[in-house]
Each structure stands twice: as structure tokens, then as C-alpha cells.
Amino acid sequence: MAKGVLIDLSGVLYVDRKLLPGAAQALERLNAAGIPYRFLTNTTRKPKRAILALLADLGVKVQDDQLFTPARAACDWLADHARAPHLLVHPDLEEDFAGCADQRPKAVVLGDMGPFFTYDVLNAAFRALDKGAPFLALAANRVFRDDDGELSMDAGAFVRALEFASGKKADLIGKPAPAFFAAAAASMGSDLGEVAMIGDDAEADVAGALAAGAERAILVRSGKYRPGDEDRVKPRPSAVVEGVAQAVDAVLADS
Incomplete structure (x- = not known):
């Protein structure tokens, strides 16, 4: 049973600055079930401020500490x-x-x-x-x-x-680095083995999360997904679904 969910952004929640069908409702269902979630992105063309602003424009309320970016992790590494x-x-x-x-x-x-x-x-x-x-x-x-x-x-x-x-x-520093996934899981008070990952990148999001020790990782057929992606990676996805709404359904069904 997943005690938390890690969610990729571009290609999963939105594409071309437009919220994907069912994305807002999927987050609402996680909130209603009391399951925490964090957003993990490998986007490195936009600063964190701009990503948060885009999500706000799309009607997705995200706190600063819910969004994990490679730049944030790199700054921590440089300081350490x-x-x-x-x-x-x-x-x-x-x-x-x-x-x-x-x-x-x-x-x-x-x-x-x-x-x-x-x-x-x-x-x-x-x-x-x-x-x-x-x-x-x-x-x-x-x-x-x-x-x-x-x-x-x-x-x-x-x-x-x-x-x-x-x-x-x-x-x-970013996905599929195990430390990146683990830091997001830890921020929810969970071990990585207690959380699920939802992403559109079979390699970095899904296989990466599973190899790092995630409880499960679900591949969505939106964003950068191309037919057959699930057969080109190991470990293979725990499930392949149409979009984030169906991925959240799968998480909640086992929670």
C-alpha cells in the first residue's frame, strides 16, 4: 500500500501549458484520501518560481516544499x-x-x-x-x-x-538518481519503498524509481510516451495506463 505518491509534471499533469484531462480531479482524490504527494521534475529550462507560477495559473495549488527540482538538489550538493x-x-x-x-x-x-x-x-x-x-x-x-x-x-x-x-x-542529480526520489519520499515521512511514482518517461521516471526502490511505478501514455516504451526498460513499469487519473485510480485501489 502506497503511503505517498511522487508525480512528474510536464507530460503527466500538463502538456503545452494546458492541464491534462482528469489531472485536477486526480489530485483532489489523493487529498480526500489523505495520501500526501510530491512533484518531481527534471525540467531545467525554467526556475522553480516559474514552475510554481505555471501550476498556480493552471489551478494547481503547490507549496514550495512539495516541488523537487534538480537545481534545488544541486544547490544542496554544492553547499555540502x-x-x-x-x-x-x-x-x-x-x-x-x-x-x-x-x-x-x-x-x-x-x-x-x-x-x-x-x-x-x-x-x-x-x-x-x-x-x-x-x-x-x-x-x-x-x-x-x-x-x-x-x-x-x-x-x-x-x-x-x-x-x-x-x-x-x-x-x-535529478531523476533517476536514487537520492532524488528518496529525498522527496522522506519529505512525506516515508521510505522510498512505501511510495508510488507516476511518470511519462519510462526510463527516468519509472524504471529509475523502481531501481531506486519505489513500491511501484506507473507509466502514463501521455506526454513523451511512445508506443513500446514499456518494453524498452528494465525494471518494467508496474502498470501502464492512459493518464494520471487512471494512475491515481490504481494507487487508491490498493490503498
């Missing part, structure tokens, strides 16, 4: 390791690192820069890595569903490029 960020992130995300110390040895922090990825930016990061800087990847997703409705390359390819050039493996 006495490092300052050498950022490869979208300019809009830079505000989430404003509180980080800047007079410490650097760690390379890579997110989805989109059109701001250039050779010079990547080469500067490579040189920092070559001189011993730690390497943090906010996320390493392969693709995401872009605003035009088509799939676009995500940050994973750029993570792999720097890993190849530097010979240094990145420490993954």
Missing part, C-alpha cells in the same frame, strides 16, 4: 561539498543558483541550455573538468516533448559528450 557552480544552464534557470557561494572551487553543473549550447560553452566546461572540477548533471534525459508538440533532444546527449571528452562520469 563547499563548491561554487560553473553553470551550463538555460539563462532562465540561473536565478535558482543565485544563493550559491561563488568564491569556492568550481563544480561543473549542466542542465538543458537549449539554443544556448555552443562549442565554446561546452569546451570551457571540458577544460574545467580536465583541471579536476566535479561534474554534476541536473538531468540526463534523452528527449522531451517540446512546445511545438514534437520531441526534442534533452540534456543527456550533452552530458554524454562531456563525459566522453573528459573521461569523467557525471554525478546525476
Whole structure:
């Protein structure tokens, strides 16, 4: 029985700034059942402030501590390791690192820069890595569903490029890093083995959560889902359903 639920955002609750059918009602049912939930996103083009504002515009009330982002986790890592960020992130995300110390040895922090990825930016990061800087990847997703409705390359390819050039493996901060899932579960007073994950990314959301020890992980056929995704990952999803409403139905049926 799940004592809490972890929910991805883009592609699960909303697509193209529009709430998906049944999403609001699904959250209401979790509230009525007294089951806590947290939102986990690998989005690294928008600051946390903008994500919260978007959810508010969609009528979804979310407290700051209910939303877990890779930038938040990276800032915690930097503080714990006495490092300052050498950022490869979208300019809009830079505000989430404003509180980080800047007079410490650097760690390379890579997110989805989109059109701001250039050779010079990547080469500067490579040189920092070559001189011993730690390497943090906010996320390493392969693709995401872009605003035009088509799939676009995500940050994973750029993570792999720097890993190849530097010979240094990145420490993954967002999904599917076990610590990312575990921190969200702990914030609900639960172990990861007591919570369910709902996502549209079979690899990062679903297989990642199960490998990390989640009680179950449900794949939804919305967002970036492509037919056959459930057969391309291990562990396989606990269930595959049409959308978040059906995923919550499955959680509540066993609670």
C-alpha cells in the first residue's frame, strides 16, 4: 500500500501549458484520501518560481516544499561539498543558483541550455573538468516533448559528450538518481519503498524509481510516451495506463 505518491509534471499533469484531462480531479482524490504527494521534475529550462507560477495559473495549488527540482538538489550538493557552480544552464534557470557561494572551487553543473549550447560553452566546461572540477548533471534525459508538440533532444546527449571528452562520469542529480526520489519520499515521512511514482518517461521516471526502490511505478501514455516504451526498460513499469487519473485510480485501489 502506497503511503505517498511522487508525480512528474510536464507530460503527466500538463502538456503545452494546458492541464491534462482528469489531472485536477486526480489530485483532489489523493487529498480526500489523505495520501500526501510530491512533484518531481527534471525540467531545467525554467526556475522553480516559474514552475510554481505555471501550476498556480493552471489551478494547481503547490507549496514550495512539495516541488523537487534538480537545481534545488544541486544547490544542496554544492553547499555540502563547499563548491561554487560553473553553470551550463538555460539563462532562465540561473536565478535558482543565485544563493550559491561563488568564491569556492568550481563544480561543473549542466542542465538543458537549449539554443544556448555552443562549442565554446561546452569546451570551457571540458577544460574545467580536465583541471579536476566535479561534474554534476541536473538531468540526463534523452528527449522531451517540446512546445511545438514534437520531441526534442534533452540534456543527456550533452552530458554524454562531456563525459566522453573528459573521461569523467557525471554525478546525476535529478531523476533517476536514487537520492532524488528518496529525498522527496522522506519529505512525506516515508521510505522510498512505501511510495508510488507516476511518470511519462519510462526510463527516468519509472524504471529509475523502481531501481531506486519505489513500491511501484506507473507509466502514463501521455506526454513523451511512445508506443513500446514499456518494453524498452528494465525494471518494467508496474502498470501502464492512459493518464494520471487512471494512475491515481490504481494507487487508491490498493490503498
